[in-house]
Amino acid sequence: MKIFLTGGNGDLGQMLCTSLIGMGHTPVIFDIAVPQHPPNRTDRPGIPGIPVAEFIEGSILNREQLRAALKDIDIVVHIAAWHGIHEFRKEKTVYDFWDLNVGGTFNVFQCAIENDIKDIIFISSTSIDERYGVYGHSKILGEEVASAYAHRHGMNVITLRPRAFIPPWNKSVYSNFIEWCEWFSKGAVHISDVSQAVLKSVDLLASKNHDLQNAPAFLTVDGAYQYSDEDLKNWDVDGPGSTFKRHYAQFYDLAVGLGLNTTLKPKKLDITETQRLLNYKPLYSMKTMLLELKKYGPAGPYQDRPL
Ligand SMILES: NC(=O)c1ccc[n+]([C@@H]2O[C@H](COP(=O)([O-])OP(=O)(O)OC[C@H]3O[C@@H](n4cnc5c(N)ncnc54)[C@H](O)[C@@H]3O)[C@@H](O)[C@H]2O)c1
Numbered sequence: 001m002k003i004f005l006t007g008g009n010g011d012l013g014q015m016l017c018t019s020l021i022g023m024g025h026t027p028v029i030f031d032i033a034v035p036q037h038p039p040n041r042t043d044r045p046g047i048p049g050i051p052v053a054e055f056i057e058g059s060i061l062n063r064e065q066l067r068a069a070l071k072d073i074d075i076v077v078h079i080a081a082w083h084g085i086h087e088f089r090k091e092k093t094v095y096d097f098w099d100l101n102v103g104g105t106f107n108v109f110q111c112a113i114e115n116d117i118k119d120i121i122f123i124s125s126t127s128i129d130e131r132y133g134v135y136g137h138s139k140i141l142g143e144e145v146a147s148a149y150a151h152r153h154g155m156n157v158i159t160l161r162p163r164a165f166i167p168p169w170n171k172s173v174y175s176n177f178i179e180w181c182e183w184f185s186k187g188a189v190h191i192s193d194v195s196q197a198v199l200k201s202v203d204l205l206a207s208k209n210h211d212l213q214n215a216p217a218f219l220t221v222d223g224a225y226q227y228s229d230e231d232l233k234n235w236d237v238d239g240p241g242s243t244f245k246r247h248y249a250q251f252y253d254l255a256v257g258l259g260l261n262t263t264l265k266p267k268k269l270d271i272t273e274t275q276r277l278l279n280y281k282p283l284y285s286m287k288t289m290l291l292e293l294k295k296y297g298p299a300g301p302y303q304d305r306p307l
Helices: 011-022 063-069 084-088 094-115 136-153 177-184 192-208 229-233 241-258 272-278 287-301
Strands: 003-004 024-029 054-057 077-078 119-123 156-162 217-221
Touching: 003 011, 011 024, 024 063, 054 217, 063 094, 077 094, 077 192, 084 136, 094 119, 094 136, 119 136, 119 192, 119 241, 136 156, 156 177, 156 192, 156 287, 177 287, 192 272, 217 272, 241 287
Parallel strands: 003 024, 003 077, 024 054, 077 119, 119 156, 156 217
Antiparallel strands: none
16 A cells, blocks of 8 residues: 655654555655655665655645645555654744644645545644643644544544654754663653554554544554553652662662662553554563663664664
8 A cells, every 4th residue: 555654754754664665565755854764765666566665855835746746645644743842942933833733734634635535644642731832732733633624524534642752763852872761761652662553553544444434533652561550559659769679670770870760650641542443552661671771781772773
């Protein structure tokens, strides 16, 4: 199938491309930025019979470009947006957020329906909880557009709400792996699990075996945890760091030695509906992180990643 990825050259899009190709799909990257390290491109056609990614340089703000690019597409994954980090760092204005996240999302849904495309995965965010923030508000309005198009046109829409997932190899945000681990310890989802949720959404839409028509899904995407709800309720009752120590005794000295805060109580989100509808099973947990830390040290496991 041809899977159209708006903002496909970003962190999530790049990860999805590789997996989609592996699944036999043809990802079509639609982005204002040209990929530096595309998995495969039309100018490097690869092996006959093996699907490759296509790249179309274009903006979702340009309706003509977008409409033309959406020809012969089966499923759209709408990723392109300015997000939390751009608001936090004041890199984008309220106008930028409105134009891309609200207007751009409207363009994607409208141009999709003009091309008879009914299947869309919309990447929203748990930041919808910050309804008066610039980013949160823009995602609420994006979800509103998605919902209206699902009901008005009988589209099959899966709205995924991941919590923050900027990957450790994104050096513009995390200068080293320890910084990323500090952030991850607060409760988070790894980008590979967000990718898993998108791929399972693609599978569900492709199967046509669902009840999504006129009933769009809104699904929270969180990571995996060793901590039970009971652990979180009785956090550190036996002293600071005791809950961490009970689960990760073998990593305790390493974590303390590297300056990680073992008393941090992570916030765990309810993903019951995501598990039910998509059979989503997050794999990356604090334990995975600690294993990587032990094996690779502060430099982290992603040294060779071409980003
Ligand atoms: N990264 C996170 O922590 C996080 C958390 C929750 C939700 N999200 C959501 O995930 C999605 C993106 O995640 P990411 O981490 O891959 O972001 P990213 O910033 O790495 O990628 C976004 C891509 O969108 C492209 N883009 C910008 N303007 C465009 C336009 N006009 N037309 C086409 N493409 C354009 C950019 O060039 C970039 O490649 C967004 O919808 C964001 O709101 C992100």
